[in-house]
Structures are given as C-alpha cells and as structure tokens.
Amino acid sequence: MNKKQKKMLIRIIIAAVLIVVFSLLPAEGYLRFVLFMIPYLVIGYDILKKAFKGILNKQVFDENFLMAVATVGAILLGDYSEGVAVMLFYQIGELFQSYAVGKSRRNISELMDIRPDYANIEKDGTLEQVDPDEVEIGTIIVVQPGEKVPIDGVITEGTSTLNTSALTGESLPRDAKAGDEVISGCINMTGLLKIRTTKEFGESTVSKILELVENSSSRKSRSENFISKFAKYYTPAVCYGALALAFIPPIVLLIMGKSAMWGDWIYRALTFLVISCPCALVISIPLSFFAGIGGASNQGILVKGSNYLETLAQTKYVVFDKTGTMTQGVFEVSGIHHNEMPDEKLLEYAALAECSSSHPISKSLQKAYGKPIDRNRVTDIEEISGNGVIAKVDGISVAAGNTKLMNRLGIAYQDCHHVGTVVHMAIDGKYAGHILISDIIKPHAKEAIAELKKAGISKTVMLTGDSKRVADQVAEELGIQEVYSELLP
Template identity: 45%
Template sequence: MKSGKQHEHCCSYEETVKPGGQHDHPGHESHDDDDGHSHGEGETEGWMGHWPLLTALFAVVVMMILEYGFGKKFNDVIQLIIFIPAYLLAGYNVLNLAFRKALRLDFLNEFFLMSVATIGAFAIGSYSEGVAVMVFYSIGEWFQDTAVSNAKRSIKALLDIRPDTVDVIRGGKVETVNPSTVTIGEVIQVKPGEKVALDGELLSDKATFNTAALTGESRPDNKVKGESVFAGMINLNQLTEIKVKAAFKDSKLSKILEMVQDATARKSQTQLFISRFAKVYTPIVFLLAVLLVALPYFFVSDYVFQDWLYRGLVFLVISCPCALVVSIPLGYFGGIGLASKNGILFKGSNYLDVMTRINTVVMDKTGTLTKGVFEVQKVVAVGIDEKELLLFAAAIESKSTHPIAVAVVSHAGDVLVGVKIEGIEEVAGHGLTGVINGKKVLAGNAKLLKKFGVDYDSAVDEEVDTIVVLAVDRKYAGYITIADEVKEDAGQAIAAMHALGIQTVMLSGDKQSTVDKVASLLGIDKAFGDLLPEHKVDQVEALKKEGRRLAFVGDGVNDAPVVALADAGIAMGGLGSDATIETADIVIQNDQPSKIVTAIKIGKLTRSIVWQNIILAMGVKIIVLILGAGGVATLWEAVIADVGVALLAILNAVRIQRKQV
C-alpha cells in the first residue's frame, strides 16, 4: 500500500495503473502534475497505508452517534456542524481531486459528480446520506486499492527476484557487494540455495539450478562448465562460480521484468473502448441527471424540486464507472501475470485479445516442434564394417562445426584417438573431402558422390531423413541418416489445437520428405518444405488472403518477416536470446509447444472474465439508474450498488491469477 493515498480508480486506466508498477493517487503527501497525477516516493507499510479506511470508519462512528444516539436532541444547525467534519474526513480525497480538476475546467468526471451529489444531499438536509456516500466510497476504494496493489505485487514478486547482494571474487578475496557494481568479466560465487544475481558462464564443472521463476518449469536444470546461467535461477546443490557476461541492468531477468511491466501500457481493444466509453458516458449521465431534475417541472402537476433533485443526486452517484475502468485493466493484468507464471510473456494485453481470435497456428519445424538437436538415426555400411564407416565419418566431420557434423562425431564416440586426418577440404553445397589414415574419403550429400563419379545405392535417394553419404577410395561405402528429435509435448500441442478448432501449418527449409514425415507423425494439417524465408512470407500471405487469423511460432529472429505479417508473433525459447525478446509479441521461455495452447486458453479466460465484469457492472447500473430516476432507490442503495459492483468486479478479475490452465 502507498502511504496515505488512494487510487484514482475511476479516472482512466492511464491514471490508475502505470508501467513499472506505479500507481497514481489522489493523495495526501505527494506533488501533483497538471494531469492530476501524484508522485509518491516508495512504499510505507503500517497504519498510514490504511488512512482512507480509518477516516471512513471514524465518519461512520460520528454518523451512528448522531443518527441513533443524540440525533433527536440537536437541531439541524448543530447536526450540520457535527456532520461536516465527518464528511470532510471521509471525502477529503474525492473533494480535493474534484477541485483540482475543476480548476482545469474538467467538470465531467466521477469525482466532480460525487462531490456535487453529496453537497446536494447536504443542501436538501440529507446529511447522513451525504456522509454515507463518501464513507462507503472510501471503504470501497480502500478494498479496491488493496486488490490492485496485491495484484501488481504478485507480478513484481514473481519476476523481480534479483538479490540485493552478490559475492564477487576480487584480489583473491570474496566481497559482498551490490550486483549493480559488478562488471563484466568478474567472477561471482553462488552458495547452495542462493539466487543467481547476474547472467554469466558457469566456471564450475557442473551445477544444478531451479529455473521456475524464468521458465515456469520447476524441473531442475543441470548445467556443465561453459554453459550459460541466468539471473533468477536458484543454485540447488553446491558452491558455484560464474563468470559475469552481462551487467545487472542488462540481464535476461531485467529485460523480462521490464517487458512485463511495459505490457500494461499496451492496451487491448476492450480497454481502449471502455476508456472512450467512459469519456462519453460521464457527460451524458450528467446531462440526464440535470434533465431528470428540470424536465418534470413542465410535465408533473405536483412537482417538488427537492424530491426531483434527490433523484438526480442518486442518478449521479450510481453513474460512476469505477467498476469498468478499474476491473477491466486489472483483469488483463491478471492474465499477463498468469501467463508469466506459466513461462509465457505477453508484450501487451492487446495480444491476449489477439490470441482469442487465432484460428490458424503456423509453425517453424526446427526448434519449435523439434529440439533442434540432430541425432544419428541409422548407419548403413556397404563393403566395410559399420564401426569403420563411423570412424571415417567422424574423422572427416570432426573438422566441421555444422550441427550434422557434430551429431555424427557425438554418435561415434571416442574413436578418433590415433587417427591420422589430412587434407580436409570443403566442397560448397556438397560436403567434405579428406584423407583419413591414408585413404581418400568423401562425406556429404549424393551430389558430392556424383561430382566425383562415384556410383551409389538407389536407397540413398529414398531416405526421408537428412543423410551423409560416404565413399572410401572412390568406392561407395554406405550412409548415415540424421534426424532432429521431435519435442515430447509436440503431439499433445497439435492435438490440443485441433480440439480448439485451430488449423495447424508447418513451414520449413528442410526437404519436403523430412517435413512430411514430421507432419505425419504429429498430425499437422498442412506442411511445406524446401522454403527460403521469402517463400515462408508467400505462404503466410496466402493464408491471410483466405481470411485466416494466424499466429506464427518460430525463433523470432530469422523469421522476422513472417513474424511481422502474423497477427501474433510467438518466439520459442526466448530466455537465451535478447533478439527474440525484442522481435516477438509473445515469448515462450521454456521451448514447449504445448505453451502455445496455454497462451490461447489464458487469452480466452481473460476475455471471459473481462466481459463478465462488463455485463455485471452495466446491468446493475442500468437497473439502479432506472430505480433512482423513478424515485425508488435512495442514495444509500446507489452507493452500495456502485461500491458493491466495483468490489465484485475486482474480486472476479483477481480470480484470474489463481486459475490453473
């Protein structure tokens, strides 16, 4: 809670929740700018955080004493003298803000309406009802303020888990310092159970980390020397040394936190509509209240000004659009928070809306549906021993850094000890040539053997996986197939998308036979292979011309043109890539395709709760407005309905963060 302050809940979303976890308040101890915003410093716990509630409760005590204690012993003047302090205590913030806005000629806002209504109640002698309006409003605002603060704190606590101190090795000694003072290249120590404060490279031989705060995945992540470690991970089992690779402010966690906070500034269409609606709605209601007081004079024979003024005041109180302009952005913020807990980062609440309308998901293959880690699937030796074929293949591929070469070397194991490797040359687009233990070896695709006039088995052309064909001393020696492993939850993700009525499409630069194999295995509707980046753009444009609303899922960097065309660009595995976080609209941090479905479900859940709030708020307001205009509802019913609806809507919005998806 901010000390001694109260949210300007009913103004507009800009005045309610600001990026970076800050709020604007009509406040006591703050300096206001020309927009009525207030800028408080820090957060204060304790009784000052409950000042609005305390003043309201004091006003209730005064009101109860006067109404049910000594009210009949005092005349109107004495009652007025006693009621006014109670009224000012409960309504100071509202009156102050209404006055400041009036100085800027802004009269059509709910604070001014609330002030007019309550002062009007005093004018017609309804002192207790005038005070009651401010009392219940203040109590309601306190509950709303608490709900908003808790919601924002839960998001901030989820992500802003950077330690305040870090142990750094300087001059052979361990010093405890602020992480922001550590420079790139320095070595830090992280004890078991401690959080990593800075991004870096693991210097210890091995370590195990809990990455739940970054990826939403609670399974321990085992790292070995040389691998990347990120701020926010928790060291689980041993003292670990890490070489710092990024400044504190540039860590992945800092970027993620900044992105989630900035997401509150990118509004959904529903929020934008409600903001525009409130600006039109408030002056219309004010005009209707004036007409409700004035017009009956010409049509009602027994017209009593005080009675119709009272009805107009009820009309003003119930017209306040608090429930809408607070609960709706809070609902979207709750959706962003729920997504963050599941390892999904939305760059704005507008993308929550976009995901509810998606009917086609277009996916890259490598790194999205497959692990992007090639493994040897099959070794076929012709005329030589299989182990010998693997030795020749591993020896020549050991001089290449291509993922396929790495897969072959890894599969062969420790076979290169004492092997003589000479004259390795690359034939662009074909493969490698060299001399291994005195024998001329060719390793590459079928075109390489054709180039050197080596005949090979027709089975080579029938393989659907990536293939390395070998020849030894100009004689065909066999081939090795390599394939990318499909992710464990890829099939589950595709099935879940189909259950939601979503069409699935795969685009890949791999050969069509390989793409067809993966598509068939996973049940993907359409699959296109042999594509260059510009061909992917053509495919996406063709889908959009069909009227498809689509999300594209890829690495967010190489597929930037396609991401830009898609209604929602989703990047897989954004944890290790700054460029991915910058490019995509939505980042799935743990590489799981099933999170695509989770993102869609969170979008739908958020929209459902937001529209529940809209229907609840507008339904109750219309009913009470009619009752107030008809003279049935009093100021008591008006304020209870207004505050009650706002509280119900906010509690409903907060419910999102507790949902399981």
C-alpha cells in the same frame, strides 16, 4: 491489507457507527447538520480534497468531482444521512477495488523474485557487492552457494549444481563446471563459482523476462482502449446532463406558469449524478484484466498484457510448461528396483551415505528414509563431483551414485526402464539395486487436460527443458497430444 487500506477500513467503521447513532438522535436543524458533518468529513475528506485539486488543475470531470457535487448537494437540500451514506458506500467500493488491485500486484511481484539484487566482484581478496547494471562484459563475478546468478556468462572456475527450473523448466538440478555457460536467474545450490560475464545485465536472460512482466500493463485490449476513450466524453456528458436536469425542467415549468419545484429537480439531478458516476464503468474493464493477469501470475503463468488475455476467448491450442505446472517440481523416491535386501535397508544405506551432501537428490533420499540421521555411523565420506558418493556405513563400504560411479568402481549394474533420476547402490563392492527418484505429476493435471478438451480446446502441447524420455512419459500419462523437450529459455 496494507496500512492505507486498514486506515480506510477504520474510517468506514467509524463513519458507519456515527451515522447509525446520529440517525437515532432526536436532533434537528443546525445541530443535526453539525452532527452529520462529523461522519461526512471522516469518510469523505480525501474525496473533497481530490475534487478541489482537480478543479485547481483544470481537470474537473472525474469521479471525485461527481461524488463531491452529489453529496454536498444532498446535504444542502437537508438530506444529511443520504449525503453521508452515498460517500460511505463509495468509499467501501474504493476499498474493495484497492484490495483487489493490491492482491494482483502482489501476485505479479512474485514473478520478480528471480531478479538478482547484486553481483559479487572480488577486489583485493574480498568480495564487493555491486549493482548488476554496473558490471561490464568480460568481468569475473563470484556466485556463492544459495545466490542467484546475476548475469549470463561462462564458468571459469568451480563446480556446482544449478537450479534452473524457474527459467528452463528442467526439473533436475543441472551440474555445472568450468567452461559451461550459465544463464542469469538460476540459483547456485552447492559450490562456489567464478563466472566471466558474456552479456550486460540489460541484455541478460533475467532482464528480458522482467521486461515482459513490467510491460504487461502497456499492452491493452481493444475493450480497455475503448473504455478509456469513452470515459473522456462520458464524464463531462454526465455533468452537463445533470446540470440540464436541474435547471431546464423548472424553467420550462415556470414558462408554462406552473410551480418550478427547484428542490425536486435538483434532487433528481444529484441522483442522476450518483447513479451515472463513471468510476465503476471506467474501472471495471481494466480492473478485470488486471485481476486476471494477477491471478494467472499467482499460478505461475505470465500473461504479457490484457490484449493477450482477451484473445484467450478464441483459444483453440493450449501450450503448457511441464515443471511446476503439470508436475509439482519436487523430487520424491518413486521406486526401488533390482534389490536383494529389504527396501528400507537399502534406503537407509543411501540416506546415511548421502548425509553430508546438500544435493536435492540427497535430500529426497533423506526425506524418504524419514528417520533422524546418526552421523556417527558414517565415516570416510568421499563425494565425487558428477558421479556420487562413497562412504562407510557401520564399517561397510557403500557407493551411491549414477552409472559413471558404477563404471568407475567396475561394478556391473542393472538398467532402469522407468523414467526419472536413478541412484545406483553398491554395498561392499557388490551391486545392491537402484533407487528411482522422480518429479511427481500434480493430482489434478490429468483432469485439467480432460476438462480443456471438453471446453473445446482442439490441441494441447507441452514444452519443457527436461529430457525427451521424461517429457514423453509425462505427456502420455496426462493425455497431451504434442510435446517438445530439451528446450532452451
């Protein structure tokens, strides 16, 4: 809960306690009126204030006006506890609504984390942080390790590893060097990069994604548009209906020569006002869609508007992203193959040799090793960009890397027939096997696909920026019918 919601909760508790206490007291007349006005003003002063402002601004007919008229009317009729109770229950409903909207907003805002706060421009040997909107096309910006790339461009200097999973869905961090194109929103993980911008911030990839999020609420469903129009006529109709109920029956009774019973009919009119209050009706549909969009975004799914959410009722095809949706988006050692020494020993050599690297693959090796790294055992570390690492562990030469490193060292290696990232190992100049590292499929992904088919979905499709080999295996394992791989944003 935010500060405003906590304050409202305190008001509700205080008002509820006071109602119970005052209801038990044997007070009558003006004393009872004064006592019940305390919880009434505690719980309802903001509603009365909004209703008064609405009257001044000539926007009379809203739920604040209806609640004010109904509760004030009940109090004037002498039903003090009922008048306060109605206002109390209304505020409880408003609190739940506020909490639901706030939670959905927080879920949606998590998608906005890809927005860069600044861009670094080098001036007179120092880095100056500027607003990305102020950076012109062709400007050289500097992106340090751990920072987001703020604007699309081309690398002019430096090599690094980029985490692009939030944008492309590619599970394996991408190596980037001078001459490569980079897109905004991805994270620079290792080296310092200098990038020449090719687009303005407003036209860059991250801006286009954020625009979809920000405009989602403007794309309303048919039912939402209908209820908005309906409310314009419904609220005044309720007010005029209540007015007619309060005065027409008593007048008719007077004409017929009977007792008018003004108090009873006014009480009935006020009851009609309360039960016909349009706030629940008017807010129910927009809030349902808003909560749906928020709940989806909390699961990493971007819904561009309530009209699209409504269309899901007729869905026949479902299209999935792979990384972070069908898979966990994290790397783990999934196998050790063609090794002559024990698995634990080969993993120990790999973890120690990679101990100085911040690459995600290195971190997954150290995690799989699971023991504290003794750096005193490791000397002569040489990290070869795009190849791997060569180091001495306990005085023994260890090489850990890809096929390029093995070819560079002239070492014959064994191909891996499994899907994933392969770390080949050479000990003392001889091939010692390879370690397979792969993204892990989520435990319930296969079950979810099966349930969708049971629910009447005729076809499931998976899209990914990952390699074809990885994508095809994941699709086959999950039972997905179509797969499109190596895609761009």
